[in-house]
Amino acid sequence: MTEEAALGDNADWPAHTRELRPWRSRGGGAREDRTLAQVEVSMPPKIATLTARLSGPLAARMEDALREVAMLDAEHGTQLDALGALLIRTESVASSKIEQIDASIDDYARAMHGVKANPAAISMVAATEALRTIVTSVQPGDTIRLSSIMDAHERLMANDDALADRQYAGRIRDMQNWIGGSDHSPRNAMYVPPPPDTVDEYLSDLLSYMNRDDVPVLTQSAIAHAQFESIHPFTDGNGRIGRVLINTILRRRGATTRVVVPLASALVAHRDRYFDLLDDYRDGSVTPLQESFVAATRIAAMESRTTARRLVEIPSEWRRQVGKIRSGSATAMLLDILPTRPVLSGEEACDAVSASESSVYSAIERLHVAGVLKPLTARKRNQVWSAAAILDELDDLGKRIAAAAR
Known part of the structure; x- marks a missing residue:
């Protein structure tokens, strides 16, 4: 049988x-x-x-x-x-x-x-x-x-x-x-x-x-x-x-x-x-x-x-928010790594970017002012930052899937 x-x-x-x-x-x-x-x-x-x-x-x-x-x-x-x-x-x-x-x-x-x-x-x-x-x-x-x-x-x-x-x-x-x-x-x-x-x-x-x-x-x-x-x-x-x-x-x-x-x-x-x-x-x-x-x-x-298409668009939007960026600068290098590392500390940014510590922290501040990065902690030393657009997309993806499933 x-x-x-x-x-x-x-x-x-x-x-x-x-x-x-x-x-x-x-x-x-x-x-x-x-x-x-x-x-x-x-x-x-x-x-x-x-x-x-x-x-x-x-x-x-x-x-x-x-x-x-x-x-x-x-x-x-x-x-x-x-x-x-x-x-x-x-x-x-x-x-x-x-x-x-x-x-x-x-x-x-x-x-x-x-x-x-x-x-x-x-x-x-x-x-x-x-x-x-x-x-x-x-x-x-x-x-x-x-x-x-x-x-x-x-x-x-x-x-x-x-x-x-x-x-x-x-x-x-x-x-x-x-x-x-x-x-x-x-x-x-x-x-x-x-x-x-x-x-x-x-x-x-x-x-x-x-x-x-x-x-x-x-x-x-x-x-x-x-x-x-x-x-x-x-x-x-x-x-x-x-x-x-x-x-x-x-x-x-x-x-x-x-x-x-x-x-x-x-x-x-x-x-x-x-x-x-x-x-x-x-x-x-x-x-x-x-x-x-x-x-x-x-x-x-x-x-x-x-979401994949959105991830392609986000770096260009960041660059428009920030304004003119010199190729090879700490700001440019930091923008390149954010899609895959949307949450990082100041120390980690310094380790990941081939530039002086002062240049990296200046780049972080520039991206913060432009709205690309937002702080996740209140501490002054070794602040943790997030790429807001990436985290927003994570949240939005889950909501869109749930809405479509309903």
Whole structure:
């Protein structure tokens, strides 16, 4: 019997099953928490060899979305370094917002530069580093390894406020976790992932699926993400790492080579719908998830191409703001590096620009007066500066994608 036949005529993916497991309270909570003796856990299917059904119209929309991604990845030549950095930040910020972790762009920029900032901004920067760590470690045709996922998780959680979660940075959980319900037990939980003793086997199965080359790449990224969310292998950070896997698969399959597609900005526009899609997956319906990922990919790639064109225009606008600039001057050199380093300190500017310290600081002041740079800190020594137009574009890109997704 084929795998598809085994699903039944009306199903398009095997549903999760349920199992009762013993539960022992660790104390605390209401009486119902303390006396809970068993918990119903969700057991995802093994997916390493499964193939999702794909209708002709959905396959056509999938190809259209991938064409948009290919044009984004190929069309913008020298601007891709600046674009790549901005898209990584855009995706990380949006992915954090799905978890209701939010901070202003300026706070995020301060945290990105190591300046004291609020916990949400620090968490956003950690998500950026996690995404950069795993996506840049994979080239087309490579094998996605568990060690890369663990490294990304370690970066994500290393500075987490919760000591318990920080201690589990880069480690698979050895305890039962759950989503929603009580803080003290899985009582009334919205979802209870598989038991800890099953997680290693599930991750091995998932990696086998992620490293296949015989399934459509957007289907693969959508299902791998939903399966990872269902396994929930970490004590915290599962959502952000699960979304990192989307662009990791796109990179491994060669759908992208230099950019990240900020799908999370589209998903955050329908946060409740996003969680509903994960529930649909667990109930045995994968088509809505595929459709959502296809739409999000197309929108994110199209709006990112708009941003790419904007990044081409910004340096010329800066030069018009500043006025006549001598070729080879500290001001000219500083303008050249700002697209890829939109946040930097005075000391870093001196290190990056081949000119005297006094010339560099004069250039910073000139760019500040012209409105190109704005200060991010109130201190007088080693001030941190940001290229306002670049940060504004980061913010605007996320908003445009979310608006188009709505």
